Amino acid sequence: MAVTEQQARRALAGVMDPELQRSIVDLGMVRDVKVSDGRVTVTLALTTMGCPLKDQLQKDTRAALLKVPGVQSVDVRMEEMTAEEKARLYGDQKQEQGGLAEKFNHVEHVVAVMSGKGGVGKSLVAALLATGLRRKGLRVGVLDADITGPSIPKMFFPNGAQPGSSPIAILPAETSTGIKVMSINLLLEREDQAVIWRGPLISGAIRQFWTDVLWGNLDYLVVDLPPGTSDASLTVLQSLPMSGVLLVSSPQGLAGMVVRKAAQMVRQVGVPLLGLVENMSYFIAPDTGKQYDIFGPSHPEIMAAQLQVPFLGRLPIDPELTSLCDYGQIESYKGDAFQPIVERLSQMTPEAKPPAMPAPAQGR
Amino acid sequence: MAVTEQQARRALAGVMDPELQRSIVDLGMVRDVKVSDGRVTVTLALTTMGCPLKDQLQKDTRAALLKVPGVQSVDVRMEEMTAEEKARLYGDQKQEQGGLAEKFNHVEHVVAVMSGKGGVGKSLVAALLATGLRRKGLRVGVLDADITGPSIPKMFFPNGAQPGSSPIAILPAETSTGIKVMSINLLLEREDQAVIWRGPLISGAIRQFWTDVLWGNLDYLVVDLPPGTSDASLTVLQSLPMSGVLLVSSPQGLAGMVVRKAAQMVRQVGVPLLGLVENMSYFIAPDTGKQYDIFGPSHPEIMAAQLQVPFLGRLPIDPELTSLCDYGQIESYKGDAFQPIVERLSQMTPEAKPPAMPAPAQGR
Numbered sequence: 001m002a003v004t005e006q007q008a009r010r011a012l013a014g015v016m017d018p019e020l021q022r023s024i025v026d027l028g029m030v031r032d033v034k035v036s037d038g039r040v041t042v043t044l045a046l047t048t049m050g051c052p053l054k055d056q057l058q059k060d061t062r063a064a065l066l067k068v069p070g071v072q073s074v075d076v077r078m079e080e081m082t083a084e085e086k087a088r089l090y091g092d093q094k095q096e097q098g099g100l101a102e103k104f105n106h107v108e109h110v111v112a113v114m115s116g117k118g119g120v121g122k123s124l125v126a127a128l129l130a131t132g133l134r135r136k137g138l139r140v141g142v143l144d145a146d147i148t149g150p151s152i153p154k155m156f157f158p159n160g161a162q163p164g165s166s167p168i169a170i171l172p173a174e175t176s177t178g179i180k181v182m183s184i185n186l187l188l189e190r191e192d193q194a195v196i197w198r199g200p201l202i203s204g205a206i207r208q209f210w211t212d213v214l215w216g217n218l219d220y221l222v223v224d225l226p227p228g229t230s231d232a233s234l235t236v237l238q239s240l241p242m243s244g245v246l247l248v249s250s251p252q253g254l255a256g257m258v259v260r261k262a263a264q265m266v267r268q269v270g271v272p273l274l275g276l277v278e279n280m281s282y283f284i285a286p287d288t289g290k291q292y293d294i295f296g297p298s299h300p301e302i303m304a305a306q307l308q309v310p311f312l313g314r315l316p317i318d319p320e321l322t323s324l325c326d327y328g329q330i331e332s333y334k335g336d337a338f339q340p341i342v343e344r345l346s347q348m349t350p351e352a353k354p355p356a357m358p359a360p361a362q363g364r
Numbered sequence: 365m366a367v368t369e370q371q372a373r374r375a376l377a378g379v380m381d382p383e384l385q386r387s388i389v390d391l392g393m394v395r396d397v398k399v400s401d402g403r404v405t406v407t408l409a410l411t412t413m414g415c416p417l418k419d420q421l422q423k424d425t426r427a428a429l430l431k432v433p434g435v436q437s438v439d440v441r442m443e444e445m446t447a448e449e450k451a452r453l454y455g456d457q458k459q460e461q462g463g464l465a466e467k468f469n470h471v472e473h474v475v476a477v478m479s480g481k482g483g484v485g486k487s488l489v490a491a492l493l494a495t496g497l498r499r500k501g502l503r504v505g506v507l508d509a510d511i512t513g514p515s516i517p518k519m520f521f522p523n524g525a526q527p528g529s530s531p532i533a534i535l536p537a538e539t540s541t542g543i544k545v546m547s548i549n550l551l552l553e554r555e556d557q558a559v560i561w562r563g564p565l566i567s568g569a570i571r572q573f574w575t576d577v578l579w580g581n582l583d584y585l586v587v588d589l590p591p592g593t594s595d596a597s598l599t600v601l602q603s604l605p606m607s608g609v610l611l612v613s614s615p616q617g618l619a620g621m622v623v624r625k626a627a628q629m630v631r632q633v634g635v636p637l638l639g640l641v642e643n644m645s646y647f648i649a650p651d652t653g654k655q656y657d658i659f660g661p662s663h664p665e666i667m668a669a670q671l672q673v674p675f676l677g678r679l680p681i682d683p684e685l686t687s688l689c690d691y692g693q694i695e696s697y698k699g700d701a702f703q704p705i706v707e708r709l710s711q712m713t714p715e716a717k718p719p720a721m722p723a724p725a726q727g728r
Contacts (some may be wrong), residue, residue, distance in 0.1 A: 118482005118591040148592035150620045192624035194595050199563025202511050227482040227591045228512035229560050253690030258513045259555035326617030
């Protein structure tokens with residue numbers, strides 16, 4: 001049975017670009033296909049010959065074609081795209097302008113974790129939420145929007161991490177369980193380097209974490225917000241296609257006041273409030289098992305009722321968890337206090353709104 | 365013995381404007397003095413006839429003149445200043461432009477409390493520092509530079525507070541022990557109202573808290589910085605005449621990393637680092653007296669050595685203190701863990717640098 005070019009092209013349609021997660025046929029990367037006596041010669045066009053995923057692409061292409069009945073041998077050649085081919089791939093935008101990654105991202109739910117006040121455990125809740133969603137088998141990313149005090153990488157990467165390189169985008173770092181992470185600290189030479197930027201630069205960096213990072217297909221993107229209701233929070237709530245905001249509080253009266261400010265801001269920009277989690281609710285002495293309200297008595301249900309948001313649960317102060325956070329091993333946390341919160345949240349998150357940004361992504 | 369006009373004018377030179385704390389003669393407020401047979405008639409010029417301190421000024425003037433031997437009676441008349449008199453008082457600046465208060469402020473030491481990270485207890489340390497300095501009999505103010513998450517007023521005022529009104533400036537609120545406080549929350553209708561401002565507005569508000577608030581003569585102005593190394597921190601460190609910065613950390617590894625970022629920023633803008641205080645170091649169970657390292661083991665001395673700053677002390681987590689903070693009664697805290705820190709700090713604070721702001725204050 002003679003192999004036809006049509007059969008070969010059908011097989012190629014099933015080969016995905018490992019980075020963009022789209023068919024190489026759809027991406028216009030198949031420049032030429034020749035079939036002769038069961039021998040297939042394919043020429044693929046790459047955005048750059050320095051593409052780090054070149055070998056995998058070659059292997060996948062060969063494997064797909066060898067599955068076609070009658071194919072005896074496969075020759076995969078690679079060339080660089082012409083300027084016109086690149087322009088077709090990238091659309092109207094110029095490569096230098098950024099925003100290319102956004103075209104290839106598809107994120108179902110964007111959930112921000114916010115408290116207004118610092119140090120109540122936003123980053124911890126964001127990390128536990130991402131870990132819990134990942135344990136359910138979902139595809140999860142974490143965008144660390146705290147540019148001046150980023151906590152996320154330290155919780156997930158015991159030995160630090162670098163983002164991947166790609167000609168068209170920044171690739172997020174991946175944790176041991178496969179959570180994709182982007183944080184300014186992944187881009188700094190030293191983790192304790194100060195980022196002394198005024199508001200517009202902070203906002204610009206956060207926008208780039210959305211438009212220039214190749215998140216790919218995600219079920220959830222968890223956004224860890226910094227304290228406050230200024231530039232970073234405003235930019236996330238106004239520029240990203242938010243599904244909703246998860247509020248984090250602590251038993252301190254001060255925290256309650258500031259969380260109410262945060263809730264008011266979220267309402268003003270028209271984003272749904274998904275619920276309230278109280279962190280640092282109590283401390284259980286590991287030796288005696290006795291419970292201490294070290295930050296005062298806790299009434300998160302009343303606060304949630306005042307804010308008219310669902311109360312999702314309480315988290316104790318757990319020295320083991322603090323230690324796991326400090327050593328980049330939050331994903332191995334055994335405590336189950338957070339999983340019910342993950343379950344409830346994953347049932348209630350609306351799909352992400354279309355992005356409110358200028359020049360919205362095409363092809364999503 | 366006949367009273368002379370010269371004697372009367374000398375007595376008037378000792379009368380201070382209660383608001384500006386300058387002699388009414390120096391301020392050009394004495395428009396006319398007539399002496400006849402032991403009867404003195406004085407005409408004072410006020411910036412506005414609505415001045416809330418008019419009565420006190422009248423009383424003080426009368427009392428000063430009655431002390432002059434031979435004075436039988438005093439008649440104090442009050443008129444409003446002419447435009448020229450006001451211009452002379454205010455200097456070149458127009459009243460509407462603000463910045464008038466700064467001319468009358470004299471602050472010896474400006475100390476900012478910073479950590480980079482939120483929730484490690486900056487505001488608590490700032491409030492304890494102010495309280496401790498005040499207990500030593502010093503004149504103390506607290507400038508709350510956390511515009512989106514202000515904690516200071518709640519710690520000092522059990523029933524809220526309003527700033528005073530004055531024709532030329534904002535008057536800080538005063539605590540029960542006489543600490544002067546300015547915070548955005550004193551200017552809001554409701555304490556949990558959100559302030560959703562981008563960086564330039566945040567910076568503008570902080571600058572106004574320096575230029576438009578009548579702090580008067582202070583030995584110490586303690587500035588409570590928000591988390592982060594962005595607009596608020598930059599503005600304080602660059603625009604205020606800083607004596608130095610006190611760093612606050614917690615045992616969490618995350619906090620350590622972010623505090624190192626903050627220290628780097630302070631060094632970059634050329635402000636002295638006064639030392640490091642560790643908060644939340646441990647928790648002592650009130651029933652058993654046992655100590656728990658609930659946020660992990662603590663090595664602040666090592667951290668201080670790495671940062672090359674003096675280590676000033678540790679503060680435990682004290683539920684009583686949390687409760688006092690939540691009820692506006694921090695000034696009645698009995699614990700003495702903080703007083704040694706106050707002592708050391710008050711020995712090492714350099715005098716405030718001349719301000720680096722455009723149009724520096726005259727007459728300081």
